[in-house]
Amino acid sequence: MSKHKDIIIIGGGAAGFFAAINIAEQYSDLSAAILERGKTGLQKVKISGGGRCNVTHAEFIPSELVINYPRGEKELLGPFHSFMTGDTITWFEERGVELKIEEDGRMFPVSNSSQTIIDCFLDEAKTHGVDVLYNHSVKSIDVLDNGFSIETSQENFQCGQLIIATGSNTKIWKLLEDLGHTIVEPVPSLFTFDIKDERIRNIPGVVAKDVEVKVLGTDLISTGPLLITHVGMSAPAILKLSAFGAIELSKLNYHFDIEVNFIRQDLDSCLASLKSLKLDLAKKLVVNYTQFDLPKRLWKQLVLDANIDETNRWADITKNQIDALSKQLTKAVFKVTGKSTFKEEFVTAGGVDLREINFKTFESKLIPDLYFAGEVINVDAVTGGFNFQNAWTSAYIVSQSIHKS
Numbered sequence: 001m002s003k004h005k006d007i008i009i010i011g012g013g014a015a016g017f018f019a020a021i022n023i024a025e026q027y028s029d030l031s032a033a034i035l036e037r038g039k040t041g042l043q044k045v046k047i048s049g050g051g052r053c054n055v056t057h058a059e060f061i062p063s064e065l066v067i068n069y070p071r072g073e074k075e076l077l078g079p080f081h082s083f084m085t086g087d088t089i090t091w092f093e094e095r096g097v098e099l100k101i102e103e104d105g106r107m108f109p110v111s112n113s114s115q116t117i118i119d120c121f122l123d124e125a126k127t128h129g130v131d132v133l134y135n136h137s138v139k140s141i142d143v144l145d146n147g148f149s150i151e152t153s154q155e156n157f158q159c160g161q162l163i164i165a166t167g168s169n170t171k172i173w174k175l176l177e178d179l180g181h182t183i184v185e186p187v188p189s190l191f192t193f194d195i196k197d198e199r200i201r202n203i204p205g206v207v208a209k210d211v212e213v214k215v216l217g218t219d220l221i222s223t224g225p226l227l228i229t230h231v232g233m234s235a236p237a238i239l240k241l242s243a244f245g246a247i248e249l250s251k252l253n254y255h256f257d258i259e260v261n262f263i264r265q266d267l268d269s270c271l272a273s274l275k276s277l278k279l280d281l282a283k284k285l286v287v288n289y290t291q292f293d294l295p296k297r298l299w300k301q302l303v304l305d306a307n308i309d310e311t312n313r314w315a316d317i318t319k320n321q322i323d324a325l326s327k328q329l330t331k332a333v334f335k336v337t338g339k340s341t342f343k344e345e346f347v348t349a350g351g352v353d354l355r356e357i358n359f360k361t362f363e364s365k366l367i368p369d370l371y372f373a374g375e376v377i378n379v380d381a382v383t384g385g386f387n388f389q390n391a392w393t394s395a396y397i398v399s400q401s402i403h404k405s
Contacts, residue, residue, distance in 0.1 A: 012041025186350030
């Protein structure tokens with residue numbers, strides 16, 4: 001015997017809970033259940049933002065918000081006019097969760113704990129009668145004349161309307177493919193660059209506040225902070241490249257060269273500045289007088305790599321050394337030999353082909369009453385709360401659309 005529910009949500013993550021709660025709040029006459037394969041749900045919420053949960057980003061103009069989505073920019077413009085950052089803030093505040101904006105625009109609960117968000121969702125689901133069924137791994141999905149039949153590791157279900165909110169779950173993608181949907185092959189989307197280079201080997205933890213990074217041989221370019229890690233480079237300047245270049249960098253097998261402009265000046269401007277410094281600081285040691293607002297340890301490494309040793313004063317350096325230092329500051333080339341991903345926070349490009357989704361409702365164009373929310377579709381974003389905003393927006397729009405079908 002199969003249990004019957006009006007609505008089944010497969011996936012007990014951010015998008016799944018958000019859809020279920022909003023549906024249950026509006027339609028108390030509909031029965032809804034979340035099927036979650038794990039022992040607990042909301043795992044990505046739990047570890048997001050270092051355990052603080054980066055709920056969204058303080059960008060309040062839809063046309064500006066969509067720029068942060070390498071895949072989905074065009075498709076999400078309409079949905080963001082329906083539900084976006086301001087609506088997210090209001091939704092949580094109405095349920096007792098106040099959010100705060102940090103300097104870089106990321107938004108977190110004032111509590112600084114992801115458990116605040118988890119507790120909110122669990123309480124709302126319980127209050128509105130949403131069944132949350134854990135350890136229910138979905139084995140098959142069949143389309144019926146009047147809905148869907150779902151087989152899980154525990155029991156079987158039938159429902160009139162089905163929401164898929166399983167993120168980057170390859171098993172569910174395969175089931176959707178069997179139903180006729182096209183799955184864009186997944187590739188990693190947010191990752192750091194593995195770089196072995198003497199210039200950065202001994203300075204992990206150093207942050208250059210504002211750099212420009214290019215992937216040589218491509219059109220990929222980004223700006224922002226750059227963090228030197230024990231395995232290479234990270235932070236927004238790198239992560240944006242990894243997101244927007246996800247497919248291209250995958251084809252290069254993550255072996256390519258990058259050019260870093262550490263000071264956001266062109267070569268000629270840098271040369272002119274260094275020539276002035278040669279006069280103004282003639283008697284000072286070059287390594288000791290950090291310029292261009294760079295971290296001291298980074299400045300020292302770039303100076304040494306320009307064949308300027310620790311005893312050289314500004315007055316002593318030659319034209320060739322000035323040229324070499326200018327290149328280190330504005331056109332430093334590093335060889336990338338691989339990638340490092342964020343384990344549980346792993347983000348992929350790929351999923352249900354966007355051409356097969358009606359973005360006014362997030363309903364399948366191929367199968368009536370089948371809806372999608374979150375990263376199960378081929379949408380992904382740069383780091384900073386944008387992936388969660390896609391989850392909230394898509395889930396909310398599904399909740400508004402589902403009873404109308």
